[in-house]
Amino acid sequence: MKNKILKFAIFYFLSFSCSPGDLDKTIFIPDEDIPELPAYTEWGYNSFGAEYERDYFLASQRIVPCKIMCENNQLRFSLNGTIRNNTEMTLEFIFPVSQMRDYTDLAQLNDVVIDLAADDCKVKIWQGENETVLDILNGKLHFKRTQVLYVNDNINRVILSGIFELRFLQKGFPTIISNGRFDLGINDKVFYSH
Numbered sequence: 714m715k716n717k718i719l720k721f722a723i724f725y726f727l728s729f730s731c732s733p734g735d736l737d738k739t740i741f742i743p744d745e746d747i748p749e750l751p752a753y754t755e756w757g758y759n760s761f762g763a764e765y766e767r768d769y770f771l772a773s774q775r776i777v778p779c780k781i782m783c784e785n786n787q788l789r790f791s792l793n794g795t796i797r798n799n800t801e802m803t804l805e806f807i808f809p810v811s812q813m814r815d816y817t818d819l820a821q822l823n824d825v826v827i828d829l830a831a832d833d834c835k836v837k838i839w840q841g842e843n844e845t846v847l848d849i850l851n852g853k854l855h856f857k858r859t860q861v862l863y864v865n866d867n868i869n870r871v872i873l874s875g876i877f878e879l880r881f882l883q884k885g886f887p888t889i890i891s892n893g894r895f896d897l898g899i900n901d902k903v904f905y906s907h
Contacts, residue, residue, distance in 0.1 A: 736757065736759075736862075736864075736869065736870065736898055737759065737898070737902070738759060738774070739758065739759045739760050739772050739773070739774050739778055740758040740759065740760060741758075741760055741771075741772075742754060742758065742760070747764070747892060749762075749769050750762040750763070750764070750769060750771070750892060750894070751771070751772070751894065751896070752894075753874070753876065753894040753896070754874065754896045755857075755858050755860065755872065755874040755896060756872070756896060757860075757862060757870065757872040757896060757897070757898035758896045758898075759772065759778050759779075759896070759897055759898055760772045760778065760895070760896050760897075761778060761779070761792050761794065761893070761894065761895035761896070761897065762794075762892075762893070762894060763804075763877065763878075763890050763891065763892055763893035763894070764889075764890070764891045764892045764893075765796060765890050766888060766889060768796055768797055769796065770792075770794055770795075770796045770802060770804065770890070771794050771795060771796075772792075772793075772794045773794050773795045773799070776793050776794060776795070776801065777793060777903060778792065778793055778794060778897060779791060779792055779793065779873075779895070779897045779899065779903060780793065780903045780904075780905075781816075781819070781899060781903060781904045781905070782904075782905045782906070782907075783810065783812065783813040783818075783904075783905070783906045783907075784906065784907040785907075786809055786810060786811065786812050787807055787808065787809055787810065788806075788807070788808055788809075788810045788813070789805060789806075789807050790805070790806045790807075790808075790854070791803050791804070791805040791806075792804045792805075792895065796840075800840065800841075801840070801841070802838065802839065802840050803837075803838070803839040804836070804837075804838055804890070805836065805837040805838075805839065806827065806829070806834070806835075806836055806854050806877075807834065807835040807836070807837070808827045808829075808831075808833065808834045808835075808854075809833050809834075810822075812906075813906055814906050815901075815904075815906070816870070816871055816899050816900055816901055816903075816904035817861065817868060817871060819859060819871045819873060819899055819904070820859045820860075820861055820871055821859075822856040822859050822873065823856065823858060823859040824855075824856065824857065824858070825855075825856045826853055826854070826855045826856075827853060827854040827855070827856075828852075828853060829849050829851070829852035829853060829854060829877075829879050830849045830850065830851050830852060834849075836849055836852070836879060836881070845883075847879070847881040847882075847883075848881055848882040849879060849880070849881050850880045850881055850882065850887065851879070851880050852877070852878055852879025852880060852881070852890075853877065853878060853879075854875065854877045855875045855876050855877065856873055856874075856875040857874055857875045857876060858872075858874045858875070859871055859872065859873055859874075860872040860874075862898065869898075869900065870898040870899055870900040871898075871899050871900075872896070872897070872898055872899075873895065873896075873897045873899055874895065874896045874897075875894070875895055876893055876894050876895075877890070877893035877894075877895070878890060878891045878892070878893055879893075
């Protein structure tokens, strides 16, 4: 019950006391079971997190948490955050979609599950200038819910909420990213289409 009241209070605060630009900030609401991770939410908190072996990959206040590019019927969905001592890292999912011209087209991802081990999918990790294409053993990216957010009767952003997990080979050994969750507000500042 306290959690629902807290969510309502934050939503009320965001809706009535913030400018639309404030909706770009990252809000971290701790998960009840794993407080190092953000709770799974569908409120557009611009947050994400996952367990990366014995560490945590998390959104940061100083880094734009997500950027999306759509070109040649492929979507590049990038989660940008930190791991280990604030080391910057990007986890990028690349998969086929119908061509999207505008960020509002992301609404078609509602309840879409991507098999990350499929031949037409690719997952990359960027740490600094180092790019690694992962050898995926299994995994999924599930866009559980997409919502169009209106502010003052105008479309402001599309909220993408979902979960992810993947198992891959790193230096020949199985590595796991688990308990992944995201809740992101996407607008034309972070969506690009060619």
